Amino acid sequence: MHYNWKVIIVFVVLNLFFGISDQRTGLIIKPEPIQKFESERFANTVLNTEKFKGLEDRFNRFLVQWQIPGASVAIAVNGKIIYTKGFGYADTVKRIAAQPYSLYRLASVSKLITAIGVMKLVEEHKLSLDRKVFGPNGILNAEPYRGYPDPRFEHITVRNLLDHSGGWSTRWGDPMFLQNVIARQIGKPLPLTDLDFIQFALSRKLHFEPGTSSFYSNLGYVILGRVVEVASGMPYETYIRNKILIPLGIYDMCIGKSKLSEKARDEVEYYELPNAPTIEASDGSGEMVAKSDGGNNIEALGAAGGWIGSATDLLKLVLRVDGWPFPADILSAKSIHDMVTVERKGFSPLGWRKIAGNGDWIRTGSYAGTACVIRRMPNGVTFVVLANSCSYIGPHMPLTFAAMLGRELQKVDLH
Numbered sequence: 001m002h003y004n005w006k007v008i009i010v011f012v013v014l015n016l017f018f019g020i021s022d023q024r025t026g027l028i029i030k031p032e033p034i035q036k037f038e039s040e041r042f043a044n045t046v047l048n049t050e051k052f053k054g055l056e057d058r059f060n061r062f063l064v065q066w067q068i069p070g071a072s073v074a075i076a077v078n079g080k081i082i083y084t085k086g087f088g089y090a091d092t093v094k095r096i097a098a099q100p101y102s103l104y105r106l107a108s109v110s111k112l113i114t115a116i117g118v119m120k121l122v123e124e125h126k127l128s129l130d131r132k133v134f135g136p137n138g139i140l141n142a143e144p145y146r147g148y149p150d151p152r153f154e155h156i157t158v159r160n161l162l163d164h165s166g167g168w169s170t171r172w173g174d175p176m177f178l179q180n181v182i183a184r185q186i187g188k189p190l191p192l193t194d195l196d197f198i199q200f201a202l203s204r205k206l207h208f209e210p211g212t213s214s215f216y217s218n219l220g221y222v223i224l225g226r227v228v229e230v231a232s233g234m235p236y237e238t239y240i241r242n243k244i245l246i247p248l249g250i251y252d253m254c255i256g257k258s259k260l261s262e263k264a265r266d267e268v269e270y271y272e273l274p275n276a277p278t279i280e281a282s283d284g285s286g287e288m289v290a291k292s293d294g295g296n297n298i299e300a301l302g303a304a305g306g307w308i309g310s311a312t313d314l315l316k317l318v319l320r321v322d323g324w325p326f327p328a329d330i331l332s333a334k335s336i337h338d339m340v341t342v343e344r345k346g347f348s349p350l351g352w353r354k355i356a357g358n359g360d361w362i363r364t365g366s367y368a369g370t371a372c373v374i375r376r377m378p379n380g381v382t383f384v385v386l387a388n389s390c391s392y393i394g395p396h397m398p399l400t401f402a403a404m405l406g407r408e409l410q411k412v413d414l415h
Contacts, residue, residue, distance in 0.1 A: 039252040042074070042084040042100040042312045052083060055408045062404055063088050063387075066397070068371075069271050070098035071387040073405070074311040077414045078380045079319055079326040084312055090268040090388065101310045103267040104386040105256055105298065107365030108353075109314070109372045110307040111221050113253075115162055115351025116321055117228050117240045119335040126231045129159040129338070134202075139227050144195065150205040158227060160210045161220040162350040163342075167206030169215040175201060176218040176304065179297055180280055190284030194222050194300045214347040218304040225303030236303055244330065248316055253309035258282055258298040267308060270369025271389040292369030305365065311384045314374065318384070322361075322376050364398035366390045373398035381409055 063071060070088035074081060086098035106113075121127040132138040134145060135154035152167060160166045168175075175182060179192050182200045201219055225236040232239040237255050245253050257263060260270065270292035278288040282297040289295050298306050320330045321339075329336060339350040340361060349355045354362040359378035366372065371390040376382045383405055390397040 039101065039250055039310065039313050042081075044084070044086055044097075044099060051412055052085075055405075055412055056085065056087075058408050059087055059405070062401075066389075066391040066393075066400075068387050068389045068391055070102070070268060071385060071401075072098050072100050072102050072104070072311040073383065073385050074100060074315040075381065075383045075409070075414075076315055076319055079322075079324055081312065081315060081319075082414065090266075092269070092271070098268065098388075099266075100312045101252075101266060102386075103252060103264055103308045103310055104372065104388060105270065105305075105367075105370040106307045106309055106314070106372050106386070107305050107367050107370045108218075109363055109365035109374060110301070110303060110305045111365075112351040112363045112374070113240060113244075113307055113317070114221055114224050114228070114303040115339060116244060116317075116331065117236075118158065118162065118224060119331050119339060119350075120243060121228065121231045123332060123335060127158060127227070129162070130157050132157055133161065133223065133227060139230050140223075144199055145202065148202040152206050152209055153202065156210045158224070159350070161217075161224050161227070163214055163348045164217045164220060165211050165214045165347060166217060166220040166223070167208055167210040168201070168217045168219055169207040169213075170217075171207060174218055176222065176301055177296065179282055179300075190280075191282050191297060192300055194225060194302050197300060198223055198226065216348070218301065221304035222300070222302060228303070245313075245317070248320060248330070250309075250313045250316055253307060253313055253317075255302055255306040256298050256308035258296060259294045260292070264308060266310075268388040272368050273392055276368065290368070292367075296367060305367070309386075311386045314386070315382065315384045318374055318376065318382060322382060324380070362399070362402055364395070364402075366395045366398055371397040371401065373402045375402045375406060377406065377409075381414060383409070 069092050070090050072086045075083040084100035086100055086102055088098050090096045090098045090102045118127060122129060132154060133156045134140055134148065138154065156166050175197060179190060182197065183190050183192055186196065186200055188196060197219065228236045228239055254264070272290055272292055276290065278290055279295040281287045281289045281294045283294060319327055321336060323329065323336045340352060340355045342349050342355060352361055353364050361376040363374040364372065369389055371387040373385050385401045385405060387401070393400065
């Protein structure tokens with residue numbers, strides 16, 4: 001058979017440059033370049049001085065008190081990382097110590113990452129916070145985002161998804177953790193994709209008029225992942241990595257896996273309570289598994305709760321969106337102001353979890369085996385704590401970390 005090699009070479013080059021079309025959505029998928037870099041590895045001995053001994057003793061006692069096997073901490077003052085430390089174990093069986101570069105599931109801290117990506121697209125003039133998401137003039141205006149029975153879907157804006165006012169309440173539970181129910185409803189076997197969850201939501205009515213109330217919604221941020229894809233012309237994870245993380249020297253952060261057997265290098269083990277119930281595996285195998293080991297669908301949570309990362313890398317990112325002059329922010333002052341300004345009582349900031357009038361910003365994240373918190377304090381101190389268990393208080397664990405470490409840092413001379 002005779003081949004026209006010139007034609008073949010041109011075809012290959014075009015595919016590499018422009019990407020391949022996703023037949024489901026028409027999105028042009030641009031292949032992600034292979035990165036050979038690694039994030040900077042901060043060791044336990046870096047910037048570790050005697051003045052932190054009291055804090056370290058208190059932190060170790062805290063982990064024992066709450067039966068948390070391991071955690072990593074990173075602290076910055078006035079934009080400079082001054083302290084990094086791993087406490088306890090990343091893996092108790094193999095006796096692998098937690099390190100500042102250990103990777104953890106970030107849970108809902110992923111929402112802050114997504115919000116940063118959305119604001120970056122706004123600054124690139126590819127999105128608007130007031131742009132409609134669904135409908136003929138919406139961002140997601142083609143199949144499979146059509147055929148919804150509730151016309152109020154066409155009222156949802158990008159801002160509504162960011163501040164949890166898209167129209168979904170938690171009255172009947174969080175759909176992102178009801179995969180078996182949804183699989184039966186849509187007649188599709190597990191595992192479900194993010195698109196399956198979105199299509200299920202589109203087939204039902206909204207719980208309230210978008211923009212009139214605010215209820216915490218993982219689903220809204222899952223939809224934002226698709227918004228980022230369409231606006232940027234590349235897969236969600238690729239856009240976040242290539243346009244935000246990699247330029248900052250952050251290479252290890254990525255969307256994680258549901259099964260511990262597939263976890264990334266340097267990723268910790270996750271620990272639930274001894275009597276924690278098992279659930280049906282999210283992969284459709286029918287096995288009864290721990291939520292932290294194949295039960296929760298980490299891949300589908302994606303933009304809402306799928307990222308993994310280290311305390312040091314996460315701190316490096318937050319320092320570039322904190323509104324302070326050093327180091328220079330990657331977003332404009334207006335974008336950062338929009339993210340932390342809550343215009344109506346009872347609504348949420350964009351990406352962040354709690355914003356106090358004195359400049360105390362907090363982002364938390366938790367699910368089975370994971371507790372994470374970022375705190376940007378008004379005195380110029382910013383810290384990150386990532387842990388491989390959330391103890392028995394579950395979603396309250398991150399704020400407990402934030403309060404304890406905030407108190408202890410007041411006892412340390414950081415200047």
